[in-house]
Amino acid sequence: MKKSQNICDLKSCFLCKNTLKEWHPAISANKVNLKVKKGEVIFKEGDPVTGIYFVNSGSVKVYKKWDKDKELIVRFAREGSLFGHRGLGVGGTYPISAAALEPTIVCYVDVAFFEASIKVNSDFTYQLLMFLTEELKQSERKMRNLAHMSVKGRVAEALISLQNQFGVTADGFINIDLSRQDLSSYAGATYETVFRMMNELVSEKLISLSGKSIRLVNREELLKLAQDIVFL
Amino acid sequence: MKKSQNICDLKSCFLCKNTLKEWHPAISANKVNLKVKKGEVIFKEGDPVTGIYFVNSGSVKVYKKWDKDKELIVRFAREGSLFGHRGLGVGGTYPISAAALEPTIVCYVDVAFFEASIKVNSDFTYQLLMFLTEELKQSERKMRNLAHMSVKGRVAEALISLQNQFGVTADGFINIDLSRQDLSSYAGATYETVFRMMNELVSEKLISLSGKSIRLVNREELLKLAQDIVFL
DNA sequence: CGTAAATAATGACATTTATCATGTAATAAT
DNA sequence: ATTATTACATGATAAATGTCATTATTTACG
Numbered sequence: 001m002k003k004s005q006n007i008c009d010l011k012s013c014f015l016c017k018n019t020l021k022e023w024h025p026a027i028s029a030n031k032v033n034l035k036v037k038k039g040e041v042i043f044k045e046g047d048p049v050t051g052i053y054f055v056n057s058g059s060v061k062v063y064k065k066w067d068k069d070k071e072l073i074v075r076f077a078r079e080g081s082l083f084g085h086r087g088l089g090v091g092g093t094y095p096i097s098a099a100a101l102e103p104t105i106v107c108y109v110d111v112a113f114f115e116a117s118i119k120v121n122s123d124f125t126y127q128l129l130m131f132l133t134e135e136l137k138q139s140e141r142k143m144r145n146l147a148h149m150s151v152k153g154r155v156a157e158a159l160i161s162l163q164n165q166f167g168v169t170a171d172g173f174i175n176i177d178l179s180r181q182d183l184s185s186y187a188g189a190t191y192e193t194v195f196r197m198m199n200e201l202v203s204e205k206l207i208s209l210s211g212k213s214i215r216l217v218n219r220e221e222l223l224k225l226a227q228d229i230v231f232l
Numbered sequence: 233m234k235k236s237q238n239i240c241d242l243k244s245c246f247l248c249k250n251t252l253k254e255w256h257p258a259i260s261a262n263k264v265n266l267k268v269k270k271g272e273v274i275f276k277e278g279d280p281v282t283g284i285y286f287v288n289s290g291s292v293k294v295y296k297k298w299d300k301d302k303e304l305i306v307r308f309a310r311e312g313s314l315f316g317h318r319g320l321g322v323g324g325t326y327p328i329s330a331a332a333l334e335p336t337i338v339c340y341v342d343v344a345f346f347e348a349s350i351k352v353n354s355d356f357t358y359q360l361l362m363f364l365t366e367e368l369k370q371s372e373r374k375m376r377n378l379a380h381m382s383v384k385g386r387v388a389e390a391l392i393s394l395q396n397q398f399g400v401t402a403d404g405f406i407n408i409d410l411s412r413q414d415l416s417s418y419a420g421a422t423y424e425t426v427f428r429m430m431n432e433l434v435s436e437k438l439i440s441l442s443g444k445s446i447r448l449v450n451r452e453e454l455l456k457l458a459q460d461i462v463f464l
Numbered sequence: 465c466g467t468a469a470a471t472a473a474t475g476a477c478a479t480t481t482a483t484c485a486t487g488t489a490a491t492a493a494t
Numbered sequence: 495a496t497t498a499t500t501a502c503a504t505g506a507t508a509a510a511t512g513t514c515a516t517t518a519t520t521t522a523c524g
Binding site: 411412413423424427428431444 | 501502503504
Binding site: 150151189190192193196211 | 510511
């Protein structure tokens with residue numbers, strides 16, 4: 001990670017954009033910009049918490065390790081999103097790890113300053129509250145899916161979720177360059193099983209592949225696969 | 233559910249006790265007490281959000297349905313804890329269900345009043361923030377475990393977690409009357425598999441059973457089974 | 465540009481976990 | 495008290511998923 005000279009403008013920070021016009025200059029004065037290379041780890045589980053981060057450009061995976069070579073990707077943080085906030089509160093160490101998926105610029109805010117801001121700016125805190133609630137909902141949904149949904153369903157869900165988050169390129173492929181390993185970690189299964197399910201999805205013409213790129217061909221059917229059995 | 237005459241005193245509400253001495257009377261004026269029978273559902277996924285709840289006495293399971301007869305218990309709410317807060321924010325419907333595990337008294341606070349309070353009382357909001365962060369951490373830990381830990385490990389973890397939450401009776405049994413079905417839903421596996429794992433744990437002398445009651449005999453070994461492989 | 469290292473593809477096999485079937489015990493309803 | 499219903503116990507079996515081994519392909523980098 002390399003400190004960058006140019007100031008992170010937080011132009012797209014979901015929290016700042018809406019509610020923090022007056023907070024914004026303060027954060028600008030109290031932060032440091034970091035340039036992170038693709039694959040570089042920003043912090044990892046067990047590291048002492050020193051601050052929280054905003055993604056200025058690029059994208060970051062937030063994950064929890066299991067083995068030396070097994071992990072679960074908990075979420076992605078894109079431009080404007082914050083991460084590292086799980087380090088707040090008791091413990092004093094990050095419960096998760098974060099690494100850049102592409103060349104990324106993050107801005108770093110000291111935790112003391114962040115906590116102080118929370119206590120002062122109730123609008124910001126409210127936004128943060130809503131953000132956490134939403135994350136919690138997603139998280140519990142995913143928990144339930146990991147417990148009861150088949151891997152195929154989880155792959156379908158993961159793909160739809162990726163497309164929702166990252167959109168598509170001009171030729172209709174999901175606009176993120178994710179390794180198959182990372183895709184597996186996101187779906188919460190082994191590489192091999194995910195690979196098999198991807199093959200099935202291809203032969204069922206629900207998705208199509210071009211190298212590492214993935215296109216959702218039959219979104220309807222994918223949704224069915226990924227769908228909650230809501231009432232039954 | 234039956235409205236109760238006697239006023240819920242919130243004597244043990246973790247949020248109120250510490251930070252809300254002045255907020256407390258206000259909430260007392262704006263709430264309704266409900267008596268809930270064992271097994272009774274307080275709200276379920278998809279129900280429109282009307283308020284949030286505090287447990288005054290008893291205990292509640294918070295769960296997410298999958299099939300007609302499959303669910304995942306996300307957490308338990310005990311005396312003093314709040315639930316239903318996942319209904320805050322967008323959506324307008326509860327993403328989870330809640331049911332009483334024993335005869336329980338909950339107090340219900342109108343969502344509009346709750347949201348207003350959040351915006352006004354920054355101390356309370358801060359406490360809530362910390363609570364959500366902690367829930368999120370737990371939730372992500374459990375996610376990771378569901379993805380990578382064996383059922384046996386999850387059962388061990390579930391049992392330890394139950395003992396931590398509900399304590400033990402005079403004769404050393406976990407102080408909660410939970411059906412085997414619910415235990416399975418908490419561990420995130422089928423009844424049969426959990427049953428087998430319990431048998432293994434008994435024959436390995438890590439736990440002992442007496443009817444439905446469970447005693448942790450060798451906490452050390454259980455912890456090892458449930459433990460994160462932290463660094464590796 | 466060429467070589468090492470990482471990532472990906474793929475089949476064979478092992479293990480775990482879920483499903484099904486059946487019987488019993490406990491609980492609730494009439 | 496009697497019956498119906500629900501929870502619990504248990505083995506047999508099937509299905510899903512993970513592990514391992516091997517080869518191909520891409521990427522990183524000196």
